[in-house]
Amino acid sequence: MEKLVLYIANKNYSSWSMRPWIALTAAGIPFEEVLIPFEMAAGNPKFKPISPTGRVPVLHHGDVRVWESLAIIEYAAELFPESGLWPKAAADRTIARSISMEMLSGFRALRNACPMNIRRPKGKIALPDGVMDDVARISAIWRELRQKSGGPYLFGAFSGADAMFAPVVNRFDVYHLVDDRETLDYMDAVKSHPAWLAWQEAALKEPWIVEEDEA
Known part of the structure; x- marks a missing residue:
């Protein structure tokens, strides 16, 4: 399986980055982290080439791009169904x-x-x-x-x-x-x-x- 690469922003501020990072880490799912810090309150122009929305977080998995925190969690849960990302029942x-x-x-x-x-x-x-x-x-x-x-x-x-x-x-x-x-x-x-x-x-x-x- 190709590696998962999770692009995030500052850990101090980026609540949306925190969500999938915490989820994947807690579930023991291996991924590479790439942090691109905000350069201003609105974000960073460097986000645009990596994310369709020009925002983070975004997950790269080979040619697949997954943006939005919840969508990233869902995608990882499909890749790793035994990870416990969602409850069993x-x-x-x-x-x-x-x-x-x-x-x-x-x-x-x-x-x-x-x-x-x-x-x-x-x-x-x-x-x-x-x-x-x-x-x-x-x-x-x-x-x-x-x-x-x-x-x-x-x-x-x-x-x-x-x-x-x-x-x-x-x-x-x-x-x-x-x-x-x-x-x-x-x-x-x-x-x-x-x-x-x-x-x-x-x-x-x-x-x-x-x-x-x-x-």
């Missing part, structure tokens, strides 16, 4: 994909007001309307699924759904958006996962500083 896989799509298309207020920034000093900020509604919905998703599965992750074992919400864990943490024990327990589980710790360690070492913007 069909009903659980359906829910995992549904909440992953909800993350992909929703929670705009939270994402706009609280950009991912792993190096950001922790502390509250003034929040516009809609942010706490997003926080409540996400917390409810996590609580319901962990109560059903028994945890520590959404479907018991770490899956692509947890990877899709990984940047939200950072946002909840650094902006102090939650204080209920169940939500914090899930966040602690994600933050202690080896894939998360590896991403965080690299992010903290990065030299680049970019004006805050959604990435």
Whole structure:
């Protein structure tokens, strides 16, 4: 099999890069990482030759190009069906994909007001309307699924759904958006996962500083 090459941006800022990187790493799927840092808040013109959208992440597999975080996770799950990227039970896989799509298309207020920034000093900020509604919905998703599965992750074992919400864990943490024990327990589980710790360690070492913007 030809190698997988995952193009990403700054680990400190790029929430969409974090999702497939965490998913593939947690699943033990081998890939080569190529990091092209943002040169400005809007991105980097170097993304255009490698990605149809001019954005990252994008996965190269031979002549195949896969863009968008969730599509990359789906593609890897098809290549490696025993990797555990999705839950084993069909009903659980359906829910995992549904909440992953909800993350992909929703929670705009939270994402706009609280950009991912792993190096950001922790502390509250003034929040516009809609942010706490997003926080409540996400917390409810996590609580319901962990109560059903028994945890520590959404479907018991770490899956692509947890990877899709990984940047939200950072946002909840650094902006102090939650204080209920169940939500914090899930966040602690994600933050202690080896894939998360590896991403965080690299992010903290990065030299680049970019004006805050959604990435």
